[in-house]
Amino acid sequence: MESPEHQLEELKRYCTKLKAVPEGGVTYLYLEQLRLPAGCTPAVCDGLLCPVARDGYPSRLFLSVQVSSPYTRNWNVSNARIAEKNWVAFSWKVELKDPTLARLLIAHLNGFTKEK
Amino acid sequence: MQIEQTFEIEEADLEECLKRGERVPHARRYRVRIDCETVKIETPHPTGEALLARVGKRPCAFELIEEFVHCENNVVEPGETVDLRKHGLKGFITAHKEIVTIFINDKPYQIERGERTVAQILSKVDETTEGYILLEEKNGPPLPLAPDIPVKICGCEIFHSQVQAGGSS
Numbered sequence: 001m002e003s004p005e006h007q008l009e010e011l012k013r014y015c016t017k018l019k020a021v022p023e024g025g026v027t028y029l030y031l032e033q034l035r036l037p038a039g040c041t042p043a044v045c046d047g048l049l050c051p052v053a054r055d056g057y058p059s060r061l062f063l064s065v066q067v068s069s070p071y072t073r074n075w076n077v078s079n080a081r082i083a084e085k086n087w088v089a090f091s092w093k094v095e096l097k098d099p100t101l102a103r104l105l106i107a108h109l110n111g112f113t114k115e116k
Numbered sequence: 117m118q119i120e121q122t123f124e125i126e127e128a129d130l131e132e133c134l135k136r137g138e139r140v141p142h143a144r145r146y147r148v149r150i151d152c153e154t155v156k157i158e159t160p161h162p163t164g165e166a167l168l169a170r171v172g173k174r175p176c177a178f179e180l181i182e183e184f185v186h187c188e189n190n191v192v193e194p195g196e197t198v199d200l201r202k203h204g205l206k207g208f209i210t211a212h213k214e215i216v217t218i219f220i221n222d223k224p225y226q227i228e229r230g231e232r233t234v235a236q237i238l239s240k241v242d243e244t245t246e247g248y249i250l251l252e253e254k255n256g257p258p259l260p261l262a263p264d265i266p267v268k269i270c271g272c273e274i275f276h277s278q279v280q281a282g283g284s285s
Contacts, residue, residue, distance in 0.1 A: 013256070013257035014256075014257045035256055035257060035259065036259075037259045037260050037261070037262070038259070038261070038262075038265075039262060039265070057285070070262055070265070073284070074284060090284075091284055091285050092282055092283070092284060092285070093282065093283055093284075093285040094281050094282040095281055095282075096279070096281040099281070102257075103278060106249070106251060106258065106259075106260060106278055107249075107278070107281045107282045108282065109259065109260055110249050110260040110280075110282050111282055111284070112260075113249075113260045113261060113262035113263070114249075114260075114262070114263070114280075114282065114283075115264075116283060116284055
């Protein structure tokens with residue numbers, strides 16, 4: 001398993017600024033100007049990765065705006081208030097055993113490029 | 117004791133020497149034409165890869181061809197050493213390869229240039245779209261590619277694969 005420092009460095013490549021945001025006993029990872037896969041509009045938006053279980057999902061990726069992508073997604077969270085900001089999220093369940101943070105993020109971003 | 121004396125000039129221009137019918141002298145630098153650009157090379161024996169790099173190209177996508185007077189051409193391999201003082205050498209041209217090299221999980225693979233499917237690319241590493249995501253590293257971090265959108269291959273593209281692990285719920 002890669003060290004937490006290395007994992008954070010890897011994650012930094014996906015955004016302009018990375019910040020750990022502790023709230024309600026969970027450390028969220030705030031990804032400013034997160035890069036989204038090709039075909040997404042907008043191409044970047046702020047993201048908030050919750051690497052632990054929440055709302056019945058093993059992990060979640062919150063976004064600052066609802067993103068248009070090649071496949072219609074079920075945006076089942078709107079206006080979730082975390083770190084003094086409102087977030088949206090689509091229903092996407094990622095099941096990876098001991099993923100690195102970057103792999104977890106990629107698996108969530110893959111929700112924009114995968115049909116089901 | 118025998119001493120070999122070599123007279124070295126500051127700069128030798130291959131084409132100028134050729135026009136004057138002179139042999140290219142030993143020089144500190146050689147002015148060499150590659151396609152439409154003239155570049156200065158500090159050694160008389162550069163490799164094909166080094167010459168390509170001087171015009172911003174890489175052997176994973178391009179080949180280098182020596183051009184001689186009387187229209188003779190010779191493909192130079194990336195690791196091959198060229199003698200810039202070779203008689204009749206005019207310069208070099210580059211050509212886009214038809215079979216290019218791409219990198220998947222840090223290993224090189226050969227593939228035909230043009231539009232390829234994600235499945236074709238993953239098949240190079242014996243993986244399928246059912247089990248794996250293909251990520252492309254293009255001016256930034258590796259991002260997932262949609263399996264049903266063709267991928268344009270020009271050569272030198274960097275891909276990674278990752279186990280499929282997500283689904284709508």
